Amino acid sequence: MTMSNLQKVLNSGAFVVTGELGPPKSAEREKIEHHGHLLGGVVDAVNLTDNQTAIVRTSSIACGKILVDMDIDPVIQITCRDRNRIAIQSDVLGAVALGIKNILCLQGDHANFGNEPAAKNVNDLDSMNLIRSLKNMRDEQVFIGGEKLEAPIDIFIGAVENPFADPFEYRAYRLAKKVEAGVDFIQTQAIFDMDRFERWMAKVRELGIHKKVPILAGVIPIKSLGAARYMKNNVSGMIVPDEIIDRIKAAENKKEEGVKLCVEMIKHLKTIEGVAGVHLMAVAWEEIVPEIVERAGLLPRPKFD
Amino acid sequence: MIVGERKPLQEIIKAVEPFEKILVLGCGECVTVCMAGGDKEAKETALAISVARKRAGKPVEVKSHTIERQCEFEYLEAGRKLIEDADVIVSLACGVGVQTMNMHYEDMRTLPGINTTFMGMPFQQGVWVENCLGCGNCVLEETMGICPIARCSKSMLNGPCGGSQDGKCEVSKETDCGWHLIVERLMKFDKLSALEEVKPPKDWSTSHSGGPRKMIREDVKL
Numbered sequence: 427m428t429m430s431n432l433q434k435v436l437n438s439g440a441f442v443v444t445g446e447l448g449p450p451k452s453a454e455r456e457k458i459e460h461h462g463h464l465l466g467g468v469v470d471a472v473n474l475t476d477n478q479t480a481i482v483r484t485s486s487i488a489c490g491k492i493l494v495d496m497d498i499d500p501v502i503q504i505t506c507r508d509r510n511r512i513a514i515q516s517d518v519l520g521a522v523a524l525g526i527k528n529i530l531c532l533q534g535d536h537a538n539f540g541n542e543p544a545a546k547n548v549n550d551l552d553s554m555n556l557i558r559s560l561k562n563m564r565d566e567q568v569f570i571g572g573e574k575l576e577a578p579i580d581i582f583i584g585a586v587e588n589p590f591a592d593p594f595e596y597r598a599y600r601l602a603k604k605v606e607a608g609v610d611f612i613q614t615q616a617i618f619d620m621d622r623f624e625r626w627m628a629k630v631r632e633l634g635i636h637k638k639v640p641i642l643a644g645v646i647p648i649k650s651l652g653a654a655r656y657m658k659n660n661v662s663g664m665i666v667p668d669e670i671i672d673r674i675k676a677a678e679n680k681k682e683e684g685v686k687l688c689v690e691m692i693k694h695l696k697t698i699e700g701v702a703g704v705h706l707m708a709v710a711w712e713e714i715v716p717e718i719v720e721r722a723g724l725l726p727r728p729k730f731d
Numbered sequence: 732m733i734v735g736e737r738k739p740l741q742e743i744i745k746a747v748e749p750f751e752k753i754l755v756l757g758c759g760e761c762v763t764v765c766m767a768g769g770d771k772e773a774k775e776t777a778l779a780i781s782v783a784r785k786r787a788g789k790p791v792e793v794k795s796h797t798i799e800r801q802c803e804f805e806y807l808e809a810g811r812k813l814i815e816d817a818d819v820i821v822s823l824a825c826g827v828g829v830q831t832m833n834m835h836y837e838d839m840r841t842l843p844g845i846n847t848t849f850m851g852m853p854f855q856q857g858v859w860v861e862n863c864l865g866c867g868n869c870v871l872e873e874t875m876g877i878c879p880i881a882r883c884s885k886s887m888l889n890g891p892c893g894g895s896q897d898g899k900c901e902v903s904k905e906t907d908c909g910w911h912l913i914v915e916r917l918m919k920f921d922k923l924s925a926l927e928e929v930k931p932p933k934d935w936s937t938s939h940s941g942g943p944r945k946m947i948r949e950d951v952k953l
Contacts, residue, residue: 506885511932533892536884536902547885554889555932570932588893596891596914599926603889607929615893662894662901 430527430582431499432471434730435703436611436640441696442703443724444501444613444642445469445715447493449484458484458492461712466498468716469706470727471528473613476503478709479661480540487521494525501584502526505534510550511559511570518560522579530584530613531556535662554607557585561608583608588615589626590665598629605638612639613705616646616657617691619665627700636700643695644705647714648684651675685718692722732761732852733825734859735768735845743776744783746842747819750791753780754817755844756810756832757797758824765859768823768845770797776823776844801828807835814839850881867937867944873925875916880933882909888930 435442445465450457465472472493474486490500502521504514518529533553537545551559551570559570560583567575587601601612617623623643630636648654654674658666670687677683688706695701704722708715719725737743747753755777763769777795784791796813800806801824807814814820820841822829832841849861864881870888871878880886884902891910894901898911917923935941 533885533887535894538902549885549887550935551932552885552887552889553892554887554929558929559932586893591891591893591895592897592908593891593895593911593914595918596923596926599923600891603927603929606927607889663892663896 428527428580430471431730432501432528432611433582435470435728438728438730440728441724442640442642443469443719443727444471444473444703444705445712446473446475446705446707446709447489447712448475448478448709449486449489451481451483453484455492458489459496462493462496462498464712465715466493466496468719468725468727470703471499471501473501473503473530473705473707475709476505476532476534477508477540478503479535480507480537480542480545482541487517487524487526490521490526491524499528500526501528501530503530503532504556505532506549506551506553506556507534507537507547508545510548514551514556515559515563515569518563518581519575519579522581527580528582528584529560530586531560531609532586539662553585554603557583557604557607557609565608582610584611584613585609586613586615588663589617589623590615590619591663594622594626597626598633598635601630601639602633602635605635609639611642611702613642614644615663616644616707617695618646618657618670619667620691620694622665624698627698631700636702640702641700642703642705643698643701644707645688645691645695646707647688647711647718648674648680649711649714650680650684681714685714685721688718689721692718692724696722732764732850733827733847734765734849734851734861735762735825735847737767737772737776737823737845738843740776740779740783743821743842743844744780747780747791747821750819752816752818753777753791753793753821754813754819755780755793755795755821756801756814756823756841757795758801758822758828759797759799760802760824762824762828762845763797765853768825770795773797773823776821780821798824802831804831804835807832864938866933866935867941868934873930874913875920875922877909877913877916879909879913882907882912886933888933889926 447461474489476486486502490502493500531553537547562568585604651674755773757770757773773795777793781793798810821844822841823844825847829843850863851861854860862881866880884900895908900906900908
């Protein structure tokens with residue numbers, strides 16, 4: 427089985443950097459390619475969001491195929507919100523057939539956040555049993571319903587965890603459950619409350635989870651005061667402390683302050699035991715990614731044959 | 732109980748526009764308890780239709796009546812004379828009652844006067860909450876008596892999701908996160924380890940996903 431670039435970098439022990447690309451509300455291939463060019467070479471793999479915040483966008487798998495064509499390693503996000511188990515398993519087979527290997531399992535924001543609030547929320551599976559189901563497809567060659575796949579598939583299964591959701595005391599245990607379900611790597615929700623993240627990581631280490639699965643810590647560069655406030659007030663499951671808002675507010679050059687803050691956070695995360703890398707979500711600000719990765723001292727990225 | 736909410740009066744008034752003799756039919760069961768479709772609401776609705784039609788210059792005869800239980804054939808005979816005397820029935824029963832009426836009086840039109848909202852309970856005076864989806868395969872024993880199917884917005888079997896904050900669901904700050912309640916209750920009974928096992932995908936075939944459901948019990952059939 428061939429490894430994805432993400433797997434190779436993880437296996438090498440290098441500090442991993444993944445990026446994120448938000449597909450457009452259009453079928454403009456050139457837009458996806460443009461963002462691909464910005465991210466390719468400065469990150470190890472690129473997440474393609476699956477109709478993030480329940481807003482209709484180009485399919486994550488279609489975008490993933492475009493990145494495969496550009497020799498960039500995609501991480502396809504799959505939510506449980508829009509598809510039942512028939513569609514999800516079918517899409518996983520399709521993604522693998524298109525050369526995609528990394529698949530990230532998410533529950534998905536509720537449809538009432540997005541631009542189709544009248545949609546039916548499917549949620550046939552949940553993110554946990556989606557992980558287990560994909561593992562069974564790969565390791566046992568079996569579909570959820572029990573029938574066998576006609577040939578093996580090779581996938582690298584990711585999932586998310588949110589240290590900023592509640593009940594806080596349960597969050598590290600829930601991560602352990604995802605490991606039990608069969609996940610291969612974890613990306614976290616974006617971190618702004620470093621103190622809380624460190625408390626969560628302490629519990630993760632206490633349970634020994636960091637030794638079983640690589641954890642990529644989520645970071646978002648703040649582009650403006652408005653963006654910081656929006657994340658604080660409107661994005662579910664996110665905590666943006668007032669100190670962060672105040673720091674951006676006080677800065678003369680807000681974009682530069684956002685970059686500085688992000689670089690500081692990455693450098694700090696690198697020192698935390700059990701953090702295997704960062705997941706840089708600069709959606710709608712993809713052009714800043716090379717500068718952040720450079721200033722964080724993470725260039726050049728490891729290359730493999 | 733089945734909880735309902737009366738449709739907006741304008742919607743009811745518009746629906747009965749073509750008719751001259753209208754009967755508003757309340758139900759004495761769940762919808763009486765949830766103050767949506769009992770005798771009192773039937774009288775109020777009849778009066779509202781009557782006033783609206785008079786104002787519109789098209790006065791009409793509107794009566795009201797309440798049947799003890801609209802969801803069973805045997806109770807529907809009680810109002811036969813009044814029912815057959817009308818051009819149209821506005822039923823304030825739940826969707827089950829409206830359909831039972833249409834089946835039983837198949838030559839009549841029975842229109843819905845309430846929106847059936849959910850199976851639930853009066854949580855406080857004036858507040859009703861949904862707590863069962865009738866999925867046909869109860870898991871309450873595993874979740875400390877709190878239903879993850881009905882009370883989690885995403886019907887997760889392995890919650891809570893990352894949108895749970897301060898005990899509230901990401902969908903609304905007015906909605907408790909069902910999984911937060913489950914976790915809290917498990918901790919209270921020192922049973923959090925019950926969540927360690929990954930619950931497999933749910934068999935939805937026992938729910939409405941399996942098609943309209945029918946239950947046959949040979950032991951009680953006549």
